[in-house]
Amino acid sequence: MNTVLVVDDEPQILRALQINLHAHGYQVVTAPNGAAALLAAQTHAIDVVVLDLGLPDMDGLDVIAGLRGWTEVPIIVLSARHGSLDVVEALDAGADDYVTKPFGLDELLARLRAASRRAGPQTAEPLVSTAEFTVDLANKIVLRKGVPVRMTPTEWSVLELLVRNPGRLVSQQQLLTAVWGPAYAKETHYLRVYMAQLRRKLERDPANPAHLLTEAGMGYRFQP
Amino acid sequence: MNTVLVVDDEPQILRALQINLHAHGYQVVTAPNGAAALLAAQTHAIDVVVLDLGLPDMDGLDVIAGLRGWTEVPIIVLSARHGSLDVVEALDAGADDYVTKPFGLDELLARLRAASRRAGPQTAEPLVSTAEFTVDLANKIVLRKGVPVRMTPTEWSVLELLVRNPGRLVSQQQLLTAVWGPAYAKETHYLRVYMAQLRRKLERDPANPAHLLTEAGMGYRFQP
DNA sequence: GCCCGCTTTGACGCGTTCTTGATGCCGGCC
DNA sequence: GGCCGGCATCAAGAACGCGTCAAAGCGGGC
Numbered sequence: 001m002n003t004v005l006v007v008d009d010e011p012q013i014l015r016a017l018q019i020n021l022h023a024h025g026y027q028v029v030t031a032p033n034g035a036a037a038l039l040a041a042q043t044h045a046i047d048v049v050v051l052d053l054g055l056p057d058m059d060g061l062d063v064i065a066g067l068r069g070w071t072e073v074p075i076i077v078l079s080a081r082h083g084s085l086d087v088v089e090a091l092d093a094g095a096d097d098y099v100t101k102p103f104g105l106d107e108l109l110a111r112l113r114a115a116s117r118r119a120g121p122q123t124a125e126p127l128v129s130t131a132e133f134t135v136d137l138a139n140k141i142v143l144r145k146g147v148p149v150r151m152t153p154t155e156w157s158v159l160e161l162l163v164r165n166p167g168r169l170v171s172q173q174q175l176l177t178a179v180w181g182p183a184y185a186k187e188t189h190y191l192r193v194y195m196a197q198l199r200r201k202l203e204r205d206p207a208n209p210a211h212l213l214t215e216a217g218m219g220y221r222f223q224p
Numbered sequence: 225m226n227t228v229l230v231v232d233d234e235p236q237i238l239r240a241l242q243i244n245l246h247a248h249g250y251q252v253v254t255a256p257n258g259a260a261a262l263l264a265a266q267t268h269a270i271d272v273v274v275l276d277l278g279l280p281d282m283d284g285l286d287v288i289a290g291l292r293g294w295t296e297v298p299i300i301v302l303s304a305r306h307g308s309l310d311v312v313e314a315l316d317a318g319a320d321d322y323v324t325k326p327f328g329l330d331e332l333l334a335r336l337r338a339a340s341r342r343a344g345p346q347t348a349e350p351l352v353s354t355a356e357f358t359v360d361l362a363n364k365i366v367l368r369k370g371v372p373v374r375m376t377p378t379e380w381s382v383l384e385l386l387v388r389n390p391g392r393l394v395s396q397q398q399l400l401t402a403v404w405g406p407a408y409a410k411e412t413h414y415l416r417v418y419m420a421q422l423r424r425k426l427e428r429d430p431a432n433p434a435h436l437l438t439e440a441g442m443g444y445r446f447q448p
Numbered sequence: 449g450c451c452c453g454c455t456t457t458g459a460c461g462c463g464t465t466c467t468t469g470a471t472g473c474c475g476g477c478c
Numbered sequence: 479g480g481c482c483g484g485c486a487t488c489a490a491g492a493a494c495g496c497g498t499c500a501a502a503g504c505g506g507g508c
Binding site: 051085087088090091092096104106107109110112113114118215216218 | 260307308309311312315316319320321322327328330331332333335337338341363364365374376377380
């Protein structure tokens with residue numbers, strides 16, 4: 001139920017943590033370097049990351065940044081360095097906690113519990129449904145009446161942003177900057193084309209949308 | 225903007241933290257013991273708690289429990305005790321982080337940032353109501369007796385500015401410059417047209433407005 | 449090198465929204 | 479009482495935003 005990604009370059013520590021964490025009820029995924037960590041985070045459903053900063057292939061801060069680019073999974077940093085600067089840098093890069101070696105296993109377990117307790121309740125339902133279609137945010141799948149609907153990358157980006165803000169008005173600028181970048185903030189025409197596309201694929205009556213609504217002059221709204 | 229409750233029984237530390245945190249942009253509320261801390265947490269809008277475990281009147285763990293009974297505000301524990309057991313107990317009692325003395329101010333600030341970053345996105349959404357209608361500022365929705373009312377962009381801009389200043393007089397210039405731009409600061413006619421429009425949409429008796437009031441020669445006022 | 453799917457761009461019709469002018473009302477002031 | 483400034487209301491043309499269709503770039507896979 002609770003999956004931990006452990007990133008450390010020393011095989012013994014990796015093994016020790018794997019055994020101990022598993023003994024305490026965690027599923028453990030391991031990675032010996034930064035690249036493997038970033039890959040593992042995308043291919044597994046990770047609940048919390050334990051990250052050693054001293055990796056051979058890349059700076060630990062870059063690993064944090066790489067994760068924070070797309071996920072808010074809790075990150076607990078392990079480090080042999082006690083300096084205040086190291087702590088500050090790691091936390092500001094997006095880490096949630098910083099533990100200096102040597103540390104007691106009890107303490108790490110407690111910090112793991114604290115981290116997953118915070119993240120636990122937020123378990124945002126990665127599945128949004130309407131009477132007509134269902135969007136699986138985690139797996140990037142859209143079903144219409146149970147039938148999968150293919151989405152192009154751009155279509156998906158637009159749809160995702162709308163669906164992640166159910167009932168809320170999403171301004172045109174928000175959509176354009178999020179999907180195409182700040183330079184396209186005024187290319188509202190793009191939105192019309194893609195909203196039409198999404199409606200054709202998802203709405204029962206594309207000309208009279210029930211869920212992908214236009215707020216003239218303001219933006220668009222997803223109505224669950 | 226960000227209010228910190230600092231709990232410590234040593235006046236010097238309290239003072240030092242107050243000064244330093246305030247210098248870094250935090251509002252600081254202090255409490256010298258556990259009872260005062262629990263009281264302060266209820267009477268102030270606290271965003272994060274910094275709690276020394278060594279209090280004269282009650283066990284720090286009980287303070288944590290007392291807070292966790294009704295709030296999920298982040299708690300950062302300060303302690304002179306390095307023992308693993310202390311860390312485990314505090315975290316399992318509901319603390320979010322555990323820092324051992326002596327600690328660098330930089331580190332505390334970084335942990336404060338990390339804590340409020342996690343809690344930050346929960347932005348309570350503002351919702352303004354009158355007997356006649358309700359304005360949902362976050363979602364840009366206006367309800368009149370539960371029925372959504374469509375607003376044009378300009379109508380919404382005017383309404384938003386008024387509603388964000390409930391009971392306060394908003395001058396014509398303020399409205400004009402905010403909605404149409406500084407060049408239109410004297411086009412008071414625009415205001416009359418749009419106030420009439422808003423009243424027609426929102427007031428029970430548009431000719432005798434109860435909430436969107438005119439202050440002749442000065443501006444307009446939203447009365448909740 | 450070619451094909452195919454995706455993205456970008458253009459053109460058009462339509463409905464809505466903004467702007468502007470005209471008119472009448474009210475209260476204060478001379 | 480008459481004048482005047484500020485306000486409310488109504489109406490109409492202009493400007494804008496939206497949806498739609500279609501065709502032209504663009505890039506990756508084969």
